[in-house]
Amino acid sequence: MAEPKKPAESVSQETPAAGSLTNMKYKSIDRVSKMQTVGKVFAQIGLYTFLTVMAVVVLFPFYWMLISSLKSFNEYNSMKQTFWPRQIQWNNYAAVFANKDLNLGRLFLNTCIVGIVSTILSLIITVLSAYAFARMEFRGKNFLFGALLATMMIPGELFTVTNFLTVASIRNTYTVLIVPFLVSVFYIYLLRQNFMQIPNELYLAAKVDGTSDLKYLWKVMIPLAAPTLITITILKMMGAWNSYVWPNLVARDTMHTLITVGLRNAQFQIAGTQFVNYPVQMAAVVLVTIPLLLVFIFFRKYIMRGVSRSGIKG
């Protein structure tokens, strides 16, 4: 499959029904199978057309964001829309960094601090709890685990009202952005399942050797569960990058604003006018979007794995 082939050809061989088709080839080629082959080619063309159209629809916003970020305001703000910038305007990006209202550097810093600290703390808490649930015996374990899973049913908004009151005194701090979301029952569940798959014999052998629980956890369990831990790390970091609702509620001062909140609340109007400077705004959007896409490119496998099991974004 390494060398490229014409789509129709390669596809006809690779469809699920390929086996039956090959069988038919050995029979005398009658009109019916010929028509089937022709129909197949048309079907393939149809499939590719459909997928291509959908792909264009999916990609268009990205394309528009990118080219708009490189247009001059006058080119953007005209009746004649162009599909490629007449002259590439990198200074839109300079304008984003110069926008004091946005203060992008600070936003990046805040988001990284919150993302890194909360990921580390969250990993520690998750590992400890998952280990307790997977490897330790204590009274009420199953009930407790069931109860934790049950809380996943409740929409987070139900907690927000009280949590907002709880943290009211420490608004506009990093603590308030980090602490309330350190425990994720879903991550505990994910890691526990992973820990359970590690054969018990290893544990017993370690016990015989006199290895302590913590050491065993650190030396054996964590390396073996590394893929899940990476998934958790990435999802948690993406969570910090994308979180809007809670930070918007509790941390709106410059020193603690997170990237998404900062982006949404920043003014991109051309000074003194009603015009939103869309090219500059789009440049800011690109700068917020690119890190995510890079992470996706490098960690595709881990992200998709975590995502297909969570159903929750970020």
Add this chain to the structure above:
Amino acid sequence: MQRTKGQKKNQWKAWLYLLPALALLAVFTVWPIINTIRMSLLKDYSIMAELSGTKFRFGFDNFVKVTRYPSFIKCLGNTMLLTVITVPVSTMLALLIAVALNSIKFLRRIFQTIFFLPYVTNAIAIGMVFMAMFDIIGGGPGIEPSSIGIINTIIKAFGGSPIKWVSTGSTKTANMAVLILYIIWNALPFKILVLLGGLQSVNKQYYEAAKVDGASRFRIFWRITVPLLSPMIAYVVITGFIGGFKEYSSVVGIFGEDMGPAHDPGRLNTMVGFIYENIKGNQGRASAAALILFAIILAVTIINLYVSKKKVHY
């Protein structure tokens, strides 16, 4: 004797491992559940009034009042409408794309990656791109706009007339159309991922048998693919409904915190938006709304599970 001793020691240790998680859950999950129920049952509860010593009547007044509150009815209506339209449409579309992806080989990975891209983006950031694409810049009654935006340009190229999608003076139907499009765009990746995963694990023999029987593609899709995929379909539908009822960020992404076009803020507000709107001043009402949201989500999930129990083929 020794064993019980060891177990006891282990018990103590297990709780120590769980302590950080349980402590945080107690503050940020358990207490909120209790407090939210408490606040929702105290008539017109607000922490401000509680501080000055007001006594609240106990009962279901908040629930009764909230359902007569015009803003709540509007939010509920919007949320329902969005969910009822976006969930079936995006599921159907995702299913088609997944099936199409599953029946090609050439370029499949590229298509798969493209269709996953919307997932790794920031709902707020790309919402701003949608705003930019649909926005009409400048203009007003009797004043010529300076740009009608890319979507209207395309509509015009196909002979249609420009529409105010999101700008001042736009109709609610137009706003909703943009919002629905965006939500579907955003919801596709997760659904495609899950459904494609499901398709790939389906036993190919079913298809081959059907091919031999000479069944049409359409028939195969409805009679074999859909039933075999029904657990995954049920899964994406349930998570879709839950996500739909919690819709908020998409609206903020496009319309900003105004939750509507400039001339009619709040027009597109959702249940979650309603809760946040009341979180600072009227916690009794916010709590009641959060519990109603929970009840709806619970009911929809149960109905879905019940229906899928009857229809899903495992």
Add this chain to the structure above:
Amino acid sequence: MKKRFGAVVMAGMMACTVATCLSMTGCGSGKKPTFEMPEGGFDTTTPVEITMFHTMGATLTNRLKAQIEAFQQIYPNITVKQENVGNYDSTYDTVSTEILLDDGGPNITYCYGDHVAFYNVGNAVQPLNDFIPGGAYADYKLTLQDGTETTLGMTEEEKNMFIESYWNEGYQFGDGETMYMLPFSKSTEVMYYNKTFFTEHELEPPTTWDEMEDVCEEIKKINSNAFAFGYDSESNWFITMCEQGNTPYTSAEGENYLWDTPENRAFVKRFKEWYDLGYFTTQQLNGNYTSGIFQEQKCYMCIGSSAGAQYQAPAKVDGVYPFEVGIVPIPQLKPERPKVISQGPSVCILKHKDPQEVLASWLFVKFLTTNIDFQAAFSNDSGYMPVLKMDYMQQNAIYKKYLEDAETGGNDYLTGLSVKVCSDQASAYYTSPAFAGSAMARQQVGGMMTKIFGYSGSNIDGTIASAFQEAINMCKYSN
């Protein structure tokens, strides 16, 4: 590992403590209705620290800092911390959250009547009656560190310096007897117009809304692709029209929300027709203060805050202004009974457990509001009007000159001109009643106006009726 673990536990514990504290404050913070003078009165030696929240920009903050220094010359034991907390909305937001905490919130804050009414749901604002003429501690003496004696309360003489209508705004809270705030600096709405354009086309700035309609028609004939005027605040517009037409808006007592009358619907409908003709835009519909399009000559009149005069002048092109800005009072319905809104920040003192903090706050507030030089400098920098009578303000030579220059100074002296125009119409000021739902009412009528203006179908009467009703319902159910 162990260390981190400890940190996690600590974080959890801290969070628990916070929760406990909060639930405890719920039980009783022991706030009393009137001030109780501590034994020995105000202590001029023990250090005390107070905080003030405001929304001043850099220049004004520097003025305030200088004033704080001057204050500390007199009271060396009082430390005043000042903090810019954004705009009025975020001040309101921050204060209403912070006063939930035990002894929380700033000591002094910028405020509007609506805000004070809301803070008072939590019984958080210190009544000032004890400290003003006639109050229990009005004549209370205290000895400063340098041995001189001074009065704690406000003297009759000091009170008389205030412009009476501003002073009375402190009483707008239902009972009409309790004073909760002192005026700090004031503004109103004025109409800025493009003097060059008006002269060129032989137009007169309108003084009534009927004249306004004619001028709009003329302007659209000259430039159909521009708005005739921009009105910044939709809320102010609606409320001011009610005042000018003497039709009901709100009431602090009994039925709160009264604005759904045929007369009010009629004027909204009239403006809706104007909007459809492209006569005007508003801040919300425009997406920004209309001063922007005014500077760009996309509209030729602009009704906005008198304190925004500095933002009205267009940018110089090759060292000269493209046009000259004129300032006149806003159009009226009945010229013989002019009405224009009074706005701008007042200050209030929030209750705190330590009586020394409350007394220190009072002394500072009194020092700020009654100081002619500070009021003059503040006005000079911002275009806000001083809250003291002009007779007193004229004692400040710089300020006197500033006002004189405004007459002839052109675009460089707009703030002075704005102050002058405002002080000439002092009798026209009104404030609307403040009650717990008044902020909501303000917001709703503004939203109602834009919703109607932006409506693009043909059922205008129906839309107006339902928008009015919806706005009232929103207010009614919000409490």
